[in-house]
Amino acid sequence: MKVSLNWLEDYIKVTKNIEELVKEIKLHSVDVEGFEKAGNNLNNITVGEIMEITPLENADNLVVCKIDVGKDIKNIVTGDLTVKIGEKVPVALPGATLANNIKIEEREFKGVISEGMMCSLKELGISGDADKIYRIVDDVPNGMDFVKFFDLYDQILELDILPNRPDLLSYLGVAKELETIDCGVGFNLPDYIKISKGEGFPVRIEYEKCNRYMATVVKDIKVGPSPMWLVKRLGRSGIRSINNIVDITNYVMLETGHPIHAFDLDLIGDQIVVRKAKKGEKILLLDGKEYTMEGEETLITDGDNIIALGGIMGGELSGINENTKDILLEVAHFDPVNIRKSSTYHKITSDSSYRFERGVDPNDSEMVMGRLIKLINELAGGKVEGATTDIYPKPIENKKISIKKSFINDRLGKDLAEKEIEQILKKLDFSFTIVEKSSQQKAMEDVVKMIDLPWDIIDEEWNVSIPTKRPDITQDIDLVEEVGRVYGYSKIQPAFPNLNGLIGSKGDFVSFKEKVEDTMLANGYHEAKTFPLNNGNRMWMENELELRLINPISSELEYMSSKLIYGLLDSVSFNYRNQTKDIKMFEIDKVFHADKDSETGAKEFTNLAFVATGRENNDDFTDKREVTFYSVKGALENLLNEFHVKVEYVRSDQPGFLKAQSARLFINNEEIGFLGLLDPVIADNYYEIKDPIYICEINLDKIFEGKKEIKREFRKVDFPAIKREYSMIVPLNIEFKEIQEIIISVADIVEDFKIFDVYRGKNIEEDKTSITVSIVYRSENKTLTEEEVNQVERSILESLNNKGIKLRES
Numbered sequence: 100m101k102v103s104l105n106w107l108e109d110y111i112k113v114t115k116n117i118e119e120l121v122k123e124i125k126l127h128s129v130d131v132e133g134f135e136k137a138g139n140n141l142n143n144i145t146v147g148e149i150m151e152i153t154p155l156e157n158a159d160n161l162v163v164c165k166i167d168v169g170k171d172i173k174n175i176v177t178g179d180l181t182v183k184i185g186e187k188v189p190v191a192l193p194g195a196t197l198a199n200n201i202k203i204e205e206r207e208f209k210g211v212i213s214e215g216m217m218c219s220l221k222e223l224g225i226s227g228d229a230d231k232i233y234r235i236v237d238d239v240p241n242g243m244d245f246v247k248f249f250d251l252y253d254q255i256l257e258l259d260i261l262p263n264r265p266d267l268l269s270y271l272g273v274a275k276e277l278e279t280i281d282c283g284v285g286f287n288l289p290d291y292i293k294i295s296k297g298e299g300f301p302v303r304i305e306y307e308k309c310n311r312y313m314a315t316v317v318k319d320i321k322v323g324p325s326p327m328w329l330v331k332r333l334g335r336s337g338i339r340s341i342n343n344i345v346d347i348t349n350y351v352m353l354e355t356g357h358p359i360h361a362f363d364l365d366l367i368g369d370q371i372v373v374r375k376a377k378k379g380e381k382i383l384l385l386d387g388k389e390y391t392m393e394g395e396e397t398l399i400t401d402g403d404n405i406i407a408l409g410g411i412m413g414g415e416l417s418g419i420n421e422n423t424k425d426i427l428l429e430v431a432h433f434d435p436v437n438i439r440k441s442s443t444y445h446k447i448t449s450d451s452s453y454r455f456e457r458g459v460d461p462n463d464s465e466m467v468m469g470r471l472i473k474l475i476n477e478l479a480g481g482k483v484e485g486a487t488t489d490i491y492p493k494p495i496e497n498k499k500i501s502i503k504k505s506f507i508n509d510r511l512g513k514d515l516a517e518k519e520i521e522q523i524l525k526k527l528d529f530s531f532t533i534v535e536k537s538s539q540q541k542a543m544e545d546v547v548k549m550i551d552l553p554w555d556i557i558d559e560e561w562n563v564s565i566p567t568k569r570p571d572i573t574q575d576i577d578l579v580e581e582v583g584r585v586y587g588y589s590k591i592q593p594a595f596p597n598l599n600g601l602i603g604s605k606g607d608f609v610s611f612k613e614k615v616e617d618t619m620l621a622n623g624y625h626e627a628k629t630f631p632l633n634n635g636n637r638m639w640m641e642n643e644l645e646l647r648l649i650n651p652i653s654s655e656l657e658y659m660s661s662k663l664i665y666g667l668l669d670s671v672s673f674n675y676r677n678q679t680k681d682i683k684m685f686e687i688d689k690v691f692h693a694d695k696d697s698e699t700g701a702k703e704f705t706n707l708a709f710v711a712t713g714r715e716n717n718d719d720f721t722d723k724r725e726v727t728f729y730s731v732k733g734a735l736e737n738l739l740n741e742f743h744v745k746v747e748y749v750r751s752d753q754p755g756f757l758k759a760q761s762a763r764l765f766i767n768n769e770e771i772g773f774l775g776l777l778d779p780v781i782a783d784n785y786y787e788i789k790d791p792i793y794i795c796e797i798n799l800d801k802i803f804e805g806k807k808e809i810k811r812e813f814r815k816v817d818f819p820a821i822k823r824e825y826s827m828i829v830p831l832n833i834e835f836k837e838i839q840e841i842i843i844s845v846a847d848i849v850e851d852f853k854i855f856d857v858y859r860g861k862n863i864e865e866d867k868t869s870i871t872v873s874i875v876y877r878s879e880n881k882t883l884t885e886e887e888v889n890q891v892e893r894s895i896l897e898s899l900n901n902k903g904i905k906l907r908e909s
Contacts, residue, residue: 101335130259137252137254152182155208175217189245223245226333237326265570274286292469299316300315302488317427317482319425320479325343348471362426366418390445408447409438412451432495633659633665675712692704705799744766771797772795819882827904829867
């Protein structure tokens with residue numbers, strides 16, 4: 100928020116220079132993004148009156164104005180064709196300097212010398228309005244120094260006000276804050292009219308999200324341009340001048356922090372009804388856009404037509420215009436959460452919604468309405484008709500918080516006396532009462548005084564009343580923060596807290612995830628952290644997109660991630676396009692799936708995803724191995740072995756993978772993930788990756804549920820083993836797990852078996868492959884004979900033969 104010190108002086112006498120003020124505000128209140136001295140470079144700008152206007156020859160978009168600047172008549176060429184004879188304007192004479200440090204000199208246009216320039220508000224450093232020349236409406240003689248007469252010299256602070264300090268979104272709030280932190284004295288409220296409340300304009304509240312609604316009718320007003328003092332103050336605060344009525348509502352909003360709205364009385368019905376929106380209703384707002392209601396918004400209606408989106412923006416068809424004569428003034432209070440949800444849903448951020456969603460004082464409405472009426476009477480004429488209607492079904496009371504001195508001092512690490520704390524509470528406008536001490540406490544106090552102990556034994560306690568202008572103060576710790584910041588954290592010496600030997604511990608699942616991380620790092624993978632939102636067009640594994648955000652921050656991030664692999668692949672793509680092509684990455688994070696039974700409509704799971712492409716070991720230039728399906732599967736097996744979890748691999752036919760090198764993963768017939776080679780078409784089209792890339796993702800919740808703690812045992816081997824190798828011709832439609840099941844089921848003397856060669860090519864039929872398996876036979880009870888091994892071997896080969904698997908002929 101931009102704050103003009105000149106304007107601020109209306110409410111308080113600032114006692115610090117600008118540099119000291121910035122320092123104190125940063126120490127005690129909020130951050131200051133910057134400050135500037137406005138108007139210091141402006142010079143040689145005078146008030147001029149247009150006496151004559153003639154077209155410039157051979158130029159359709161330029162006119163020549165004769166302007167009376169007091170002691171002289173100047174010829175000035177302008178492109179603003181709306182200027183009229185008799186209008187007074189700011190004139191920058193030759194040698195003048197404007198707000199953007201542009202120097203004005205005489206300049207020739209089509210043979211005519213322009214002896215200066217008429218200025219817009221932007222060129223005067225007042226606002227960003229550069230569309231037209233500013234017309235002076237104040238009574239000021241020709242030739243008067245424009246800058247001095249209108250006091251354009253100012254100092255502007257830009258405060259970074261966080262959502263927890265809505266009281267600082269007003270000049271009165273900032274002025275009170277400066278008094279609180281000893282940067283100003285003599286705080287006072289602006290003049291306002293004491294309103295008369297009664298049965299005025301009919302108002303009915305039918306929706307509990309509107310807490311209070313005040314309405315006043317003012318008739319016979321005159322809509323016109325605002326005086327320079329008002330235009331200047333609004334412009335320096337970043338608000339463009341519209342007309343005197345709209346400007347006054349904006350001015351009072353900036354002054355008090357309470358948003359206000361004015362309706363053209365002739366464009367609305369004979370009542371105000373505040374109600375809940377119906378889904379699908381439409382309204383045309385002041386920004387010229389039509390909005391369709393979601394069904395939870397607060398609407399201001401006249402019983403028949405919607406005239407405003409409550410707390411956010413007025414309707415286009417009931418706004419103030421140059422023909423308005425009678426107006427209805429609204430000062431209301433709306434539920435902050437409802438306003439925030441509505442403005443977020445419709446993507447509308449207005450000065451009104453910005454304040455209401457952070458919290459506005461519901462109990463300053465009478466002062467706000469009185470101030471509004473006073474300024475309208477002064478600047479637009481008109482008179483109040485009837486009483487002011489004030490509908491306030493459930494008045495919002497001050498919060499009450501009890502707090503002890505020891506509670507404050509223990510948390511601040513500073514022993515503040517009762518008088519210091521009470522003085523700070525008074526500065527904050529927090530009224531309080533001292534909790535009366537019991538007779539026993541009083542007797543102990545007397546003893547303490549008699550023996551003159553140097554510390555307080557009896558704790559002081561206060562019942563503190565928090566004004567409604569501070570909705571951020573809700574509990575005792577908030578009061579501690581207020582006392583601490585006003586006293587000054589910089590005055591409190593830092594010290595280590597006394598932990599008294601507190602011992603913490605990790606949850607089982609946290610420890611489990613850390614072990615997963617360690618295992619993946621040991622596998623040679625680097626950990627990544629990606630965004631949990633995705634573009635639906637890039638979620639190629641989904642049959643149906645489920646969790647779309649109501650208000651996505653962009654079209655690229657509109658769906659909640661159901662898989663981590665999307666973000667990892669985007670990260671791989673970025674690295675790959677930047678010439679890093681040997682990549683191994685993993686991520687552990689939450690994924691989200693639709694769940695109609697959940698309050699949020701979504702259910703969370705913790706997943707592990709990892710990807711690999713390029714060389715197996717890029718740190719060793721002698722190692723030319725490339726990442727394969729089996730090396731990625733090996734990384735997964737290493738992880739599963741850490742937790743003694745057995746996973747079943749089932750050949751996958753899901754889109755996006757090459758069937759020959761992909762698998763779905765199961766534990767106890769429940770699918771927990773996938774592993775495989777990404778389809779080269781998807782890798783190229785989606786991620787611009789030209790090399791083979793392997794991906795895997797598993798549900799860690801299921802791994803955690805299935806993990807086993809197995810005590811390692813070392814078996815003493817007393818009898819020798821017999822190792823034999825078998826080269827088999829296997830049809831391509833048979834998976835290795837079928838061979839594995841046969842070998843395991845035949846006899847208990849099979850100690851181990853593994854594949855050590857796979858071959859397809861010459862002398863092997865196209866629909867078959869050659870697999871060489873080694874089997875180790877051993878008995879725990881005796882030395883096996885050749886015949887015993889041969890018997891088991893025959894049984895294995897017979898079972899394999901029944902499945903069409905035959906030994907390869909040498």
